[in-house]
Amino acid sequence: MLAAALTAALAAGCGTGTPAAPVPAGPPVSELRIGLQEYRFQLSAGTLRPGPVEVTVTNAGSTGHDVRLLQGERQLAASDVLPPGGRQTLQLDVAAGVPVLLDCTVGGHAEAGMTASLAVADS
Numbered sequence: 001m002l003a004a005a006l007t008a009a010l011a012a013g014c015g016t017g018t019p020a021a022p023v024p025a026g027p028p029v030s031e032l033r034i035g036l037q038e039y040r041f042q043l044s045a046g047t048l049r050p051g052p053v054e055v056t057v058t059n060a061g062s063t064g065h066d067v068r069l070l071q072g073e074r075q076l077a078a079s080d081v082l083p084p085g086g087r088q089t090l091q092l093d094v095a096a097g098v099p100v101l102l103d104c105t106v107g108g109h110a111e112a113g114m115t116a117s118l119a120v121a122d123s
């Protein structure tokens with residue numbers, strides 16, 4: 001009986017690959033914090049307000065990471081490769097209604113799960 005319960009719990013918790021970090025709900029923001037970890041982004045919000053957005057990037061991991069932010073074909077910003085504990089502030093000019101995609105350009109990290117997307121409000 002215990003084994004059956006454990007099996008059910010494990011099955012419920014297992015998807016394909018590593019689950020992405022939950023994206024916070026809430027109103028659109030103009031200030032975003034991004035935490036870099038092995039191998040995912042921790043986001044302080046899930047939806048951006050269009051227009052100027054200030055992003056504070058902190059490497060909370062134990063190896064070098066960066067973040068690149070793309071909106072369609074357009075690169076909004078890219079951080080340096082930050083050492084553990086490193087921090088950088090980026091200024092974005094975000095277009096309305098088009099999602100912003102994030103990835104880490106350090107070799108193999110995006111493939112390991114270091115990608116995320118942010119919604120952008122329509123106005």
Ligand SMILES: [Cu+2]
Nearest residue numbers: 065104106109
């Ligand atoms: Cu990385």
